[in-house]
Amino acid sequence: MQGQKGKAAGDGTHNTFRSGFAALIGRPNVGKSTLLNAFVGQKIAIMSNRPQTTRNRIHGVLTTDDAQLVFIDTPGLHSPRHKLGEYMVTAAENALKEVDVVLMVTDATENRPDLDKVVIDRLRSVDTPVYLAINKVDAVSKPDVLTFIDTYRKLYPFREIIPISARDGTQLDTLKALILKEMPAGPKYYPDEMLTDHPEQFIIAEVIREKVLRLTREEVPHSVMVEIEQLGRKEGSDVLHIGAVIYTERESQKGILIGKRGDMLKRVGQLARQELEALLGTKIFMELWVKVKKDWRNEPSFLRRFGFDEQE
Template sequence: MDADRDKPFKSGFAALIGRPNVGKSTLLNALVGQKVAIMSNRPQTTRNRIRGVLTTNDMQIVFIDTPGIHKPHHRLGEYMVEAAEATFREVDVILFVCDATEPGHPGDDHVLEKIHGVQTPVFLIINKVDAVPKPDLLKMIADYSQKGPFAEIIPVSAKEHIQLDVLTSALAKLLPEGPKFYPEDMVTDHPEQFIIAENIREKVLHLTREEVPHSVAVVVEQLERRENSNVLYVHAVIYTERESQKGILIGKRGAMLKKVGQLARKELEALFGNKVYLELWVKVKKDWRNEPALLRRFGLDER
């Protein structure tokens, strides 16, 4: 026990990068043991850099989940890629996440080009290993090991929590000695408004199809805990780009918007431990993804 007490405390930052839809957000949630990033099978779900904190007896790792690196088609897409690339210089280690079920994906090569030559150590994290035969996995490891000087190659399954302890142990060996950046019980540094808005957007992603999900931004206009009340009052606006999308989001006799609200309220009540009164509105802001002022207003450009 004396040896454990004398063990130096380590801390640092790790960026999760990769092309869209390889499971970065699922991995982040699994590592910190709680949902801090929304999840969807749609690509480009993550728009901001989401920070999740893992604290143990001898280390604290701040994971930064970045937007998927892709070739952008609008200003929002450009910002998302810029936000991901900016982390390369800000962290102690880069976790390059790829999908074991899609070996040799050209999107992975695009990410590798972006990180080529960076001085920050890079771990190759092969996710979804529970879904592939072992010979296929071994071939993928051999193929990718030829593509870059990875400090570690670690196969994991975020969904099934396979080898996550191996990943955290490898990080502990690499991290420098340092202080706790956040309190032990904190798993994310994002404010309540951000968490609520992302939760609502996640429900839109799950319930709508085609062009609607990526055209949506959510802004919490009002958040209030009234005195002597156990109710959290939330007024939020779902912004989209076209009147036709607004119609889809509201639905026949308001059915879609009601369903979004019901699902979001249920999860938020479990998360905050309060009753939640959630009022949702839908408004149109034409072509907002190409408007820098609106991106800043919606909290999507943090520079």
């Protein structure tokens, strides 16, 4: 993502094309992935009510007639407890240095500035414009929203504070217009039809992982990583064959993921297959396996294999 800020000077026409990058940051579980999906109009980031669902930086692309906005959904800023957590925080912090706009997202149902302190502290070294999106305003009263705005206005010089609901679309057009105003004249980075720059393999693995998050409890969801080992069609077939390995850290977790008579693994596969068939527009045959990789979240070579790097 080098050279993102020094963009070209438009196309010379009367309506200058604008393009740029906006980072979505915030604590885990405030709705950043839901907001990203709402911006691009399709699900490209997995969603869960569990903290730290997003592990990689996910790029969503919104292209209009006169602009292209690239939204970067970052992992939630938190105090890491393992190597994976450290890489996630590094990815989020580095995104702040590479964008034209920073959009901090917080949760209207929790007027708790103390919880957002770790995020706001990291913003103090940012030179780019910072907007605050107060998400989930559909779940609180208007007086509560006004109190929330007043509280956060005193904590940081946000360019603007916008109450939104990523779920029902409240004020999303207003927010997009404000972000667009910050974008310089520049080129189109991605084709019109592209909604994300992540490969199909990444999206498939994330959908499978989302189903594990939905169906399992306690430590199991956080200990899971999915690797796509097979992806393709047999000659003469229109069915997409997916073979995936779900890695976990302990034998007991493997037992939970497989379930009694394989019921849990079948359910994960069924839900993932249904969503991916709708998303990819094709029939799918899916095979899932579960393997144990002890303490993989603290093993740098394993993390690099899945795209995590200290320099991200």
